[in-house]
Amino acid sequence: MKIIVDQDKCVASGQCVTAAADVFDQRDEDGVVVLLTDNPSEDLSADVHQAAAVCPALAIVVED
Template sequence: MKITVDQDRCVASGQCVTAAADVFDQRDEDGVVVLLTDNPPTELATDIHQAAAVCPALAIVVED
């Protein structure tokens, strides 16, 4: 699984963190998405796909 985040598109809504806190976080200074791991465990796949789906800015792309 490959996860790409576009920090320039991110609107800091935090939905990704709510859906997959083990994979995504937000920068303290502006709330922009931060990818915590490039190689998350496969058991988090559902949460990761949910995070991408609920992102209002479509700043997260997941490739299986």
């Protein structure tokens, strides 16, 4: 699994962090998504897919 985030699309809603805090964080200054790892373990797959699904800006792409 590979994760790609588009920080330019991010609207800083924080839904990704709520869904997968081990994979996503937010910058302190503006809340834009920060990818902690672009290739997380398979046990986080459901959380990562949920984060991509709930992102209101569609700023997260997951490649399996």
